[in-house]
Amino acid sequence: MRNDRHLAINLRKKGLSYKRISEELDIPQSTLNYWFKDLAWSKKIKKELTEKAIRTSRKRIKKVIKSNKERWDKWREGFREEARKDFTKLKLNRLFVAGVMLYWGEGDQNLKYPIRLTNINYKMIILFKRFLLEVCKIKKEDIYLSLFIYPDIVEEKCKEFWSKKIGIENFDKVQVIYGKHPTKRLENGICSIRVKKSIGFKEKILVWITLLSEDLNKKMRV
Numbered sequence: 001m002r003n004d005r006h007l008a009i010n011l012r013k014k015g016l017s018y019k020r021i022s023e024e025l026d027i028p029q030s031t032l033n034y035w036f037k038d039l040a041w042s043k044k045i046k047k048e049l050t051e052k053a054i055r056t057s058r059k060r061i062k063k064v065i066k067s068n069k070e071r072w073d074k075w076r077e078g079f080r081e082e083a084r085k086d087f088t089k090l091k092l093n094r095l096f097v098a099g100v101m102l103y104w105g106e107g108d109q110n111l112k113y114p115i116r117l118t119n120i121n122y123k124m125i126i127l128f129k130r131f132l133l134e135v136c137k138i139k140k141e142d143i144y145l146s147l148f149i150y151p152d153i154v155e156e157k158c159k160e161f162w163s164k165k166i167g168i169e170n171f172d173k174v175q176v177i178y179g180k181h182p183t184k185r186l187e188n189g190i191c192s193i194r195v196k197k198s199i200g201f202k203e204k205i206l207v208w209i210t211l212l213s214e215d216l217n218k219k220m221r222v
Helices: 002-013 017-024 029-036 040-090 093-107 120-136 155-166 200-219
Strands: 116-119 143-149 190-195
Touching: 002 029, 002 040, 017 029, 017 190, 029 190, 040 120, 093 116, 093 200, 116 120, 116 143, 120 143, 120 155, 120 190, 143 155, 155 190
Parallel strands: none
Antiparallel strands: 116 190, 143 190
């Protein structure tokens, strides 16, 4: 045991961790801790090893973050490139133009959130739903409606109205609007049409907005 301790001290002074020493000499880490816990030079080594581990961990985390960002950027660029390729054949499609312009004016353009357009006019929601289904080729089961209503409006009647008009039965949780005028009512509330897991498609729509606006402005200058 005394020889083991001597070997352990030599390895410790070389800067090895308890784990490495334990593996090399087959000595429990609890024993090593007992031998070295009151030794100032061992405490210094422990501090140096801890600081080194923290630096290594930070470098590893930065590397992972960078790798994930590059992979995410590449994934998003794939959708943007596809949007640019599709634009030439789609720009003469009236439903395409209507859907893109609707989203430009009424849609949520923050890339942190899925495709979402909000309005009180059911005809606008219907038109955008057609754009999603026929142009973006999004599955109907991935399309949801969200309602915003005042406290004096019956939730079920609103759901029935919008579901019948839009032809969508999937609803998010209804949100009640409270404020200075809790009984100031829009008869059927406000409707938001949303596509789940649609960040990629949103990248395409935002590219289309830019390309379509540039194309229209160019034609106006001719």
